Amino acid sequence: MSIYNFNAGPAALPKTVYEQASKAILNYEGTGLSILEIGHRTNLFQEIIDEAKGLLKELMGLDNAHEVLFLHGGGSTQFFQVPMNLLNDKATAAYIDTGIWSSKAIKEATLYGNVEVVASSKDKQYSYIPKQFNIPQETSFLHFTTNNTVEGTQWHTMPTDKGVPLVVDMSSDILSRQLDFNQFDLIYAAAQKNIGVAGVTMAVVNKNILEEISKPIPTLLDYKQHIAAGSILNTSPVFAIYTCLLNLRWLKAQGGIASIEKINHQKAALLYNTLDALPLFKTIVNKEDRSKMNICFFIENPTIEKQFVDLCTKENIIGIEGHRTVGGFRVSLYNAVPLSAVQVLVEVIKKFANMQMC
Numbered sequence: 117m118s119i120y121n122f123n124a125g126p127a128a129l130p131k132t133v134y135e136q137a138s139k140a141i142l143n144y145e146g147t148g149l150s151i152l153e154i155g156h157r158t159n160l161f162q163e164i165i166d167e168a169k170g171l172l173k174e175l176m177g178l179d180n181a182h183e184v185l186f187l188h189g190g191g192s193t194q195f196f197q198v199p200m201n202l203l204n205d206k207a208t209a210a211y212i213d214t215g216i217w218s219s220k221a222i223k224e225a226t227l228y229g230n231v232e233v234v235a236s237s238k239d240k241q242y243s244y245i246p247k248q249f250n251i252p253q254e255t256s257f258l259h260f261t262t263n264n265t266v267e268g269t270q271w272h273t274m275p276t277d278k279g280v281p282l283v284v285d286m287s288s289d290i291l292s293r294q295l296d297f298n299q300f301d302l303i304y305a306a307a308q309k310n311i312g313v314a315g316v317t318m319a320v321v322n323k324n325i326l327e328e329i330s331k332p333i334p335t336l337l338d339y340k341q342h343i344a345a346g347s348i349l350n351t352s353p354v355f356a357i358y359t360c361l362l363n364l365r366w367l368k369a370q371g372g373i374a375s376i377e378k379i380n381h382q383k384a385a386l387l388y389n390t391l392d393a394l395p396l397f398k399t400i401v402n403k404e405d406r407s408k409m410n411i412c413f414f415i416e417n418p419t420i421e422k423q424f425v426d427l428c429t430k431e432n433i434i435g436i437e438g439h440r441t442v443g444g445f446r447v448s449l450y451n452a453v454p455l456s457a458v459q460v461l462v463e464v465i466k467k468f469a470n471m472q473m474c
């Protein structure tokens with residue numbers, strides 16, 4: 117039985133990743149050991165983490181100034197780890213507020229220094245990306261969320277003209293589209309969407325922006341120490357990193373980011389075009405700022421929402437409910453979701469619309 121999983125994260129991974137991960141739990145590459153019992157300071161794990169880092173560097177086209185780190189604590193830990201490492205007492209960090217996740221990042225950053233929210237789309241339910249803004253002089257860095265998982269907006273043109281280091285939360289669109297990743301000084305992303313599984317977080321850090329910080333940083337939260345220890349400061353989430361490696365190998369075999377981006381574009385276009393053609397559904401996001409990863413929409417008449425969910429469940433479609441804070445629906449189209457799954461969903465959407473007309 118096929119299940120069509122559109123969860124926002126943890127999200128669907130390719131079937132081959134599940135198969136290989138299952139095998140590795142029983143016997144990792146003929147060693148007679150389970151991947152779950154392999155130590156983080158063994159050669160076996162060193163090979164896994166080296167290959168995973170190498171693949172990320174290759175897929176993202178990173179230069180030598182950018183270090184790939186595997187960290188603990190989810191995307192949310194980065195909300196305070198970033199200012200802890202980059203924001204000195206008297207300095208200012210500029211933040212753009214485009215949704216729930218960026219506002220959480222702002223809240224944490226204020227614990228470490230001055231934060232100025234230089235732009236926000238809160239006035240219109242976070243339905244657009246603010247494009248006109250200035251940043252204060254002497255800004256340490258500019259932080260924004262490249263894709264807003266809950267609200268369904270995405271930066272399609274990056275604000276690269278501000279002359280300050282750029283720090284981005286790329287949790288929900290990393291590896292989904294071609295970008296010049298070297299233009300960012302710090303990228304962080306929770307793994308449970310496009311990289312791999314929950315339990316590990318990736319950060320890409322430009323070594324040159326790590327200056328002296330006046331307040332002491334706890335060892336486990338210090339990027340410099342993670343770089344020096346090659347991401348193995350303490351016990352690594354071995355299985356989570358191994359699963360990321362399997363998923364990165366899969367992405368490379370698909371033709372890398374350039375190939376997956378084309379499919380991601382087709383998936384999003386198919387779904388948006390279907391919704392736009394049916395008056396029963398509405399999307400509130402500014403068209404030019406629409407996310408290709410998280411498609412958020414509503415039913416004009418909310419009393420029939422449950423009927424729609426029930427029909428989807430009957431057709432083995434799951435994970436389409438909107439985030440609890442915004443309601444409506446959200447379909448997440450991360451890399452591992454095939455076009456064929458979106459084709460199934462679109463047929464069910466049309467069937468539901470027809471049923472309402474009868």
Ligand code: PMP
Pocket residue numbers: 125189190191192193217261263264265266285286287288306
């Ligand atoms: N940032 C974004 C854009 C997210 O979508 C999420 C999780 N959905 C997070 C941060 C938080 O990640 P975590 O739950 O791993 O802390």
